[in-house]
Amino acid sequence: MQSNISLNSKKSAQKNAVSRGKNLPKRILIFMLFAIIALILLIPFYTLFISTFKDGALVIANGMDVSINTAKMSFKNYMILFTEKNSLFTWFFNSLFLTILQVVCQLFISAFVAYGFAMYDFKGKNFLFICVLFVMMVPFEILMLPLYNQISDMHLTNSYIGIILPTIASASTIFFFRQYLSGIPRDLVEAGRIDGASEYGIFFRLILPIMKPSFAAMAILNAMFSWNNLLWPMLVLKDSGKFTLPIGLNTLLTPYGNNYNLLFVGSFISVIPVFILFACFQKYFVEGMTAGAVKG
Amino acid sequence: MVKRFIYNKKAAPYVFILPFILVFLLFFISPMINTVIMSFEDVLPGSRKFVGFENYTKLLGDKVFLVALWNSFKYMIWTLILLIPIPMILACIIDSKLMVGKEFFKSALYLPALTSVAVAGIIFRFAFGEQATSLMNQVVALFGMDPFKWLKNGTTGFIVLLVLACWRWTGVNMLYFLSGLKNIPGELYESADIDGANTWQKFRYITIPQLKPTTIYVLTISIYAGLAMFIESYMVFNGNNSPNNIGLTIVGYLYRQGIEKNAMGYASAVGLVLFVIGMAINLVQLKLNGTFKKGD
Numbered sequence: 232m233q234s235n236i237s238l239n240s241k242k243s244a245q246k247n248a249v250s251r252g253k254n255l256p257k258r259i260l261i262f263m264l265f266a267i268i269a270l271i272l273l274i275p276f277y278t279l280f281i282s283t284f285k286d287g288a289l290v291i292a293n294g295m296d297v298s299i300n301t302a303k304m305s306f307k308n309y310m311i312l313f314t315e316k317n318s319l320f321t322w323f324f325n326s327l328f329l330t331i332l333q334v335v336c337q338l339f340i341s342a343f344v345a346y347g348f349a350m351y352d353f354k355g356k357n358f359l360f361i362c363v364l365f366v367m368m369v370p371f372e373i374l375m376l377p378l379y380n381q382i383s384d385m386h387l388t389n390s391y392i393g394i395i396l397p398t399i400a401s402a403s404t405i406f407f408f409r410q411y412l413s414g415i416p417r418d419l420v421e422a423g424r425i426d427g428a429s430e431y432g433i434f435f436r437l438i439l440p441i442m443k444p445s446f447a448a449m450a451i452l453n454a455m456f457s458w459n460n461l462l463w464p465m466l467v468l469k470d471s472g473k474f475t476l477p478i479g480l481n482t483l484l485t486p487y488g489n490n491y492n493l494l495f496v497g498s499f500i501s502v503i504p505v506f507i508l509f510a511c512f513q514k515y516f517v518e519g520m521t522a523g524a525v526k527g
Numbered sequence: 528m529v530k531r532f533i534y535n536k537k538a539a540p541y542v543f544i545l546p547f548i549l550v551f552l553l554f555f556i557s558p559m560i561n562t563v564i565m566s567f568e569d570v571l572p573g574s575r576k577f578v579g580f581e582n583y584t585k586l587l588g589d590k591v592f593l594v595a596l597w598n599s600f601k602y603m604i605w606t607l608i609l610l611i612p613i614p615m616i617l618a619c620i621i622d623s624k625l626m627v628g629k630e631f632f633k634s635a636l637y638l639p640a641l642t643s644v645a646v647a648g649i650i651f652r653f654a655f656g657e658q659a660t661s662l663m664n665q666v667v668a669l670f671g672m673d674p675f676k677w678l679k680n681g682t683t684g685f686i687v688l689l690v691l692a693c694w695r696w697t698g699v700n701m702l703y704f705l706s707g708l709k710n711i712p713g714e715l716y717e718s719a720d721i722d723g724a725n726t727w728q729k730f731r732y733i734t735i736p737q738l739k740p741t742t743i744y745v746l747t748i749s750i751y752a753g754l755a756m757f758i759e760s761y762m763v764f765n766g767n768n769s770p771n772n773i774g775l776t777i778v779g780y781l782y783r784q785g786i787e788k789n790a791m792g793y794a795s796a797v798g799l800v801l802f803v804i805g806m807a808i809n810l811v812q813l814k815l816n817g818t819f820k821k822g823d
Contacts, residue, residue: 258625265621265628269635272694275650276638278662282653294656296665340546347543351536359544366555368747370755370805372778373798376785377558377565397554400547430539459643462758466786477645484649484765498646505641513634520699521706 276502283308283499287491308496317490319497321472322479326501329464329475330457333395337453338446341401345408346434350420360409366402371463379466389469397463404449407519411445412438451512452519455505476501566795575792582796592797594772595780599801601685602776603753606692610700611745617697618704619734633705636698647691648762652678655687655763678764684773691759700745707741708734743816750812751805757782777801 278295284304312319348360378397379388387393415438423433461477468474471482480501483494509516532538566583569576586592617636621629639647654662655677664674677683715733724732735742757778761767764774767783775783777797785794813819 254625258627261620261623261625262627265617265626265632268617268697269632272636272639272698274662275647275654275694278654279646279650290653292658294658294661294664295650295653296660296662344544344547347540351540351543353537353540356540359548362551363547366551368751368809369555369802370751372755372757372781373802374555374558374562376781376791376794376798377561378554379786380561380791381554381558397550400550405547424536429533430536431533431542434543455641459641459645461643461645461762477643480645480649481762484652494649498649501646502642506638509634509638509641516637517633517702517706521702 279495279499279502282495285495287494290495291491308492311492312496312500317493318471318474318479319476319493319500322474322476322497323500325473326458326476327504329391329394330454332391333398333457334450334453336395336399337401337404338449340399341404341449342408342439342442342446343434344400345405345412346438348405348409349412349415350417350438363402363405367406375463375466382467388467389473390467391473393467394464401453404453407449408442408445411442415441447512448515448519451508451515454508455516458501458505562795562798565792566799568792570791570795572789578792582793583800585793586796586800591772591775592780595775595777596800598685598772598774599754599756599776599778602688602692602756603750605689606696606753607746607749609689609693610696610749611742614697614700615704615738615742618701618708619730621701622705622708633698633702636701638698639695640699642695644758644762647695648759651687651691651694652763652765678774679770681771681773684764684769687763688756688760688774691763692756703741703745704738707738711737739816743813743818746812746816747809750808754801754805754808 274297278297281297281299281304282290282295284306286303287308289303311317348356348363382388382393382397385393387396419437420433423437428436459477460475461481464475465478465481468478471479474482476497480494480497483490483497565575567577567579569578569581620626621632626632656662656664657674657676657679658664659668659674661674663677667673667675675683677687711734715737716729719729719733755776755778757776760769760774760776760779761782767775767779767787769775778801781794781797781801784790784797
């Protein structure tokens with residue numbers, strides 16, 4: 232029996248070696264294909280990076296390109312960014328503050344709701360869960376006008392609360408957490424009850440710590456959405472001192488702003504934090520992103 | 528009393544679900560109802576008047592709205608054509624044993640999705656500048672073509688939006704299909720190998736049918752995402768007023784009527800038409816794909 236297995240593996244090893252040699256042209260072809268695609272997809276970032284060293288008004292006048300002309304390039308834009316008075320850092324920290332506030336609230340509240348869906352059977356559960364799925368399906372843009380009216384009726388325009396409140400119980404986050412919690416045996420909850428913990432004590436002390444990995448995935452995904460979000464914050468915020476980075480960058484683009492030198496540097500520094508997060512937590516990005524698709 | 532409540536197993540699920548119910552009623556159902564009511568009204572600041580179906584009949588004869596409708600529809604169809612088969616094939620290739628540097632290419636293709644629409648819009652606006660010196664005009668010059676005024680002409684403006692969509696979403700959709708491929712049992716391919724099936728046959732008779740849940744998921748979200756596209760066009764054309772409305776979408780028209788012209792009633796009708804069209808397409812698509820038959 233044993234010799235049989237080793238014989239088999241020897242055979243397949245041989246076969247692999249043969250197929251590797253035979254498939255070499257195929258391998259190179261596939262590699263080249265992806266190398267070219269990756270190159271094309273990365274060129275815009277490279278173009279943006281190069282443009283941060285060029286005179287802003289000139290880039291606007293000539294369009295962006297990949298050419299490097301060291302005689303005309305300088306660190307002037309970075310000097311302006313770091314030494315002169317400008318709004319970019321205000322916007323940067325506004326974005327950071329809003330992102331953290333939104334993600335913390337969303338994760339905590341969505342986890343709370345998801346626990347209710349995953350661990351209890353109650354009247355109306357299925358109907359309410361269909362409501363969650365329905366919210367996930369309807370694009371935000373359809374509701375943005377009445378939502379905006381409502382936020383102004385509540386005197387919440389120009390405030391971060393007004394931005395985060397409508398999506399504080401985020402449907403997609405609830406959906407993801409519920410999937411995750413379905414994998415945790417209910418016996419665990421029952422054991423908590425026997426130990427005399429209250430229903431909420433079980434959630435806070437027993438379940439929340441177990442949910443850590445799923446928090447990482449959702450935190451990163453929601454942080455990315457929040458950091459990059461433009462449409463809704465643009466409607467809610469009026470005061471440029473409260474603007475987030477994407478809104479601020481958009482205002483730099485208007486013909487009235489003569490801050491073109493900051494436009495490309497600003498765009499570049501807005502991309503950096505997300506790239507760093509991605510480099511560190513790549514696994515969680517993928518996990519959070521594809522969570523919905525697996526179950527279909 | 529308090530103690531009895533926090534230990535009450537009957538009440539607990541409703542307490543857990545409560546945040547969702549509140550947000551759902553306040554920020555989903557209420558704006559939804561409001562938008563339906565407003566669509567039958569003439570809404571001016573301080574006065575509302577019931578006008579029956581007037582907004583809807585006006586929409587049917589509104590040439591600008593029909594332009595917006597056609598643009599959104601065209602955009603949706605093209606994103607489906609480009610962003611489903613290509614990412615699916617790329618996922619199959621990157622998943623094959625012949626691929627070298629899988630993880631690197633996965634990340635490289637995903638990076639564009641991390642950028643904000645604001646930044647993506649800024650990059651594409653100036654990379655597709657109308658000057659002969661802009662990146663894309665240099666590229667077309669390599670093929671012997673004269674520089675295009677990309678953002679001034681209907682076809683080329685549309686191409687810019689499509690390229691932007693492909694740049695941002697190819698990697699994401701590829702990840703969706705990759706996670707779908709992981710769920711296909713390897714034995715299916717092994718037995719196909721024994722039967723002497725070639726690569727195409729395996730792709731056609733195993734991969735495509737097995738990926739169906741993922742494909743349906745991507746299709747469903749892409750339909751609404753395509754129809755509701757707005758902010759990409761807003762950034763690329765630097766505002767909602769593109770030349771001859773070449774970049775105007777349904778949501779762009781909703782934004783123009785509701786925010787820029789303050790005609791909330793008319794804008795609500797636009798929003799509901801979008802909602803109904805998207806819902807109808809998706810229901811037909813899901814029915815044809817047999818999603819409702821399974822009973823989950």
